[in-house]
Amino acid sequence: MTRLAALAVAVLALTAGCNGITSNDGARAGADGTATVTPAPGPTGQSFVNTGSVPDPQTLATGHATALSRTNYTVLIRERVTAGNRTVRLDRRQREVTRNAERYLLRRERTTRGLPSNAIAPVVSYWFDGSTVVSRVGANGSTLRVYPNTTTGPLRSPSDRDYIERLARAFSLRRANATDGVVYNSTRLTAPESAPSSPYVGRQRNASVTLRLDRRGYVESYRYAFDGTAPRVGEQVRVVREVRFQKVGRTTVTLPEWVERAREQHGVGDEDG
Numbered sequence: 001m002t003r004l005a006a007l008a009v010a011v012l013a014l015t016a017g018c019n020g021i022t023s024n025d026g027a028r029a030g031a032d033g034t035a036t037v038t039p040a041p042g043p044t045g046q047s048f049v050n051t052g053s054v055p056d057p058q059t060l061a062t063g064h065a066t067a068l069s070r071t072n073y074t075v076l077i078r079e080r081v082t083a084g085n086r087t088v089r090l091d092r093r094q095r096e097v098t099r100n101a102e103r104y105l106l107r108r109e110r111t112t113r114g115l116p117s118n119a120i121a122p123v124v125s126y127w128f129d130g131s132t133v134v135s136r137v138g139a140n141g142s143t144l145r146v147y148p149n150t151t152t153g154p155l156r157s158p159s160d161r162d163y164i165e166r167l168a169r170a171f172s173l174r175r176a177n178a179t180d181g182v183v184y185n186s187t188r189l190t191a192p193e194s195a196p197s198s199p200y201v202g203r204q205r206n207a208s209v210t211l212r213l214d215r216r217g218y219v220e221s222y223r224y225a226f227d228g229t230a231p232r233v234g235e236q237v238r239v240v241r242e243v244r245f246q247k248v249g250r251t252t253v254t255l256p257e258w259v260e261r262a263r264e265q266h267g268v269g270d271e272d273g
Contacts, residue, residue: 054173054184060211060219061165067218068159072098072251075160079241081200083230088113088237089200096253101158103129103253127259128153132268134259144262160243163196164211164219170195171209178212181220185210189226201228201239220245 055063074096081089090111097104106126125136133147133154156162170193171186189195189207198204207226214220225240262268 054175055168057165057168060168060184061161063217064164064213064219065157065159065161067214067216068097068245068248069100071249072096072247072253073159073245073249074247074251075158076244076246077241078243079239081230082238082240083235086113087111088230088235095155095158096251097158098251098253101153101155104153104155104158105253105256106154125256125258126154127256134262136256136258136262141258144258144265146262146266146268148268159245160219164222166194166196167209167211167222167224171207173209173211176210181215182213183210184213196224198228198239200230201226201237202231204228214248218245218248220248 074094077091077093077095079089079091079093080087091108092110093106093108095104095106104127106124106128108124110123123137123139123141125141127134128150131149131151133150135143135145135147135154137143137145168184170189170191172188172190173184173186176183176185185208187206187208189204192204192207195204195207204226205228207224209222209224211219211222221242221244223240223242225238227236227238229235230237
């Protein structure tokens with residue numbers, strides 16, 4: 001298998017299910033492999049946040065991505081699938097991202113009890129530094145792979161820009177009363193074809209979305225939920241995806257020990273990545 005093909009397979013392993021319930025001033029790592037980003041000036045507030053209007057989907061998503069691109073941040077994602085009182089799948093993901101997504105670290109843990117696993121390892125981690133992708137997979141993280149000379153990371157939009165735009169297109173958003181920040185929500189799925197799909201749940205029902213924005217223009221959290229049928233098992237399930245953007249301007253992206261170990265195993269030096 002070629003290096004490019006192997007990377008494509010690895011990226012699919014990470015991103016399967018991510019769309020369902022799935023200026024170059026970023027700091028460079030020092031000699032110890034730690035990329036500590038000095039907090040950038042606060043993101044410029046978007047006009048729709050201050051005027052009370054509901055933005056169009058592209059404006060909302062672009063404003064979010066632009067605001068976060070100027071600084072460093074952490075993304076926490078929890079995606080839970082329940083059948084009755086049982087949790088049949090639980091995904092936890094964390095992303096630590098530098099300015100302009102020049103470097104980021106991804107971690108994912110999955111627990112499955114009753115739904116197909118899609119052959120994804122229970123633990124997946126990725127490191128990207130602008131020129132190299134290093135992956136760590138397996139229940140104990142024993143499998144390490146290095147993909148040098150790779151300028152594109154495993155995620156198309158680490159800030160979830162595309163996901164947020166799809167949600168905004170799928171729902172008829174309205175502005176809700178909130179004492180802090182700005183909140184848009186909806187239970188009207190007016191364009192279901194635009195809604196993020198799920199690899200393990202069929203047609204969505206009883207869908208709802210809530211997006212909470214910081215007044216500087218980025219989405220600080222969102223919640224997307226719906227009912228559906230798991231096609232392979234025919235069971236009615238509830239899917240809830242909750243995402244938080246935190247430590248904005250205060251995230252430190254540190255080179256993991258296993259990245260250096262992977263480079264040594266595969267004979268890839270720092271000059272290659």
